[in-house]
């Protein structure tokens with residue numbers, strides 16, 4: 001192992017997602033087997049005792065890729081010099097809540113953490129937001145970090161993307177690995193638009209192959225968009241292992257690149273592509289290379305897709321305005 005260590009901050013490290021995420025990062029799932037990782041774990045003060053227990057377990061795994069672990073409750077200390085910050089820590093929703101209901105509870109966290117990252121993170125920092133409402137939390141963080149380019153922030157819609165791939169594979173009998181060019185447009189919420197019109201199954205257009213608009217509208221889209229709620233109903237707690245896995249997938253592809261001929265879904269600051277207003281963090285199809293992302297351009301958008309893309313943009317604008325009224329940005 002010759003490379004110098006990468007510093008990775010994880011917030012909410014003693015939570016459910018953290019319990020799965022930390023072990024994957026420590027074992028090399030983002031940076032591979034040759035890059036040592038320094039974990040810097042942020043929690044609120046009352047959770048530091050539980051976090052110490054998680055650190056004992058990390059030690060007990062004897063991961064060759066884990067260089068060091070530091071824990072604390074001060075974002076300015078934990079984020080000092082970090083190259084990657086995964087902002088997971090936030091209150092999860094309970095049964096019957098929409099993710100937007102968490103805006104006020106969680107918005108303040110991302111104001112403080114955006115400011116701290118602005119002041120102390122490494123110059124090359126990338127910031128991935130998993131904590132809900134993820135898109136608007138990312139917007140709050142980036143607005144509070146004026147010295148960090150907005151392109152360095154993204155919110156997690158990779159879980160929705162992976163859910164959509166899994167549903168499409170089950171419907172068509174294809175293998176997950178045969179599916180490419182899936183897209184989640186918009187918000188990580190029930191208004192998101194999982195798009196089969198540009199997805200491919202073994203090189204064939206997914207919507208043409210399925211040839212069943214009713215299934216797309218009445219089964220596929222709602223199943224993907226409401227999967228988080230279905231898991232809360234079934235488990236009594238929100239998705240954790242799958243959310244951690246998607247957080248890893250998203251960070252790995254952002255930093256190491258997307259496969260040739262494929263793309264992934266990432267919620268990023270809109271640049272106006274596809275008529276999505278600037279000033280919101282919206283999920284687009286993106287390709288990544290060298291730690292940067294680019295929105296895939298030139299996809300044809302029909303009326304059905306347009307309507308759904310606009311509806312989820314409208315929800316993000318409402319969230320942005322609500323946050324403005326709370327004085328959070």
Ligand SMILES: NC(=O)C1=CN([C@@H]2O[C@H](COP(=O)(O)OP(=O)(O)OC[C@H]3O[C@@H](n4cnc5c(N)ncnc54)[C@H](O)[C@@H]3O)[C@@H](O)[C@H]2O)C=CC1
Pocket residue numbers: 011012013014015016017018042043044047088089090091092093109129130131132133134156157159160188238239240243
């Ligand atoms: N974007 C996505 O696809 C998904 C997002 N989520 C969201 O991820 C977040 C975390 O979920 P879980 O791990 O299940 O929740 P959890 O409640 O098990 O853990 C959250 C942790 O964050 C900590 N925390 C709270 N405020 C903090 C602060 N200011 N700084 C640092 N840590 C803080 C808490 O002490 C707790 O340990 C929730 O907002 C949840 O809704 C969950 C699944 C998927």
Ligand SMILES: O=C([O-])CC(=O)C(=O)O
Pocket residue numbers: 092093099132159227228229231238239243
């Ligand atoms: O639904 C929730 O609240 C947790 C989440 O974001 C998901 O599972 O997609």
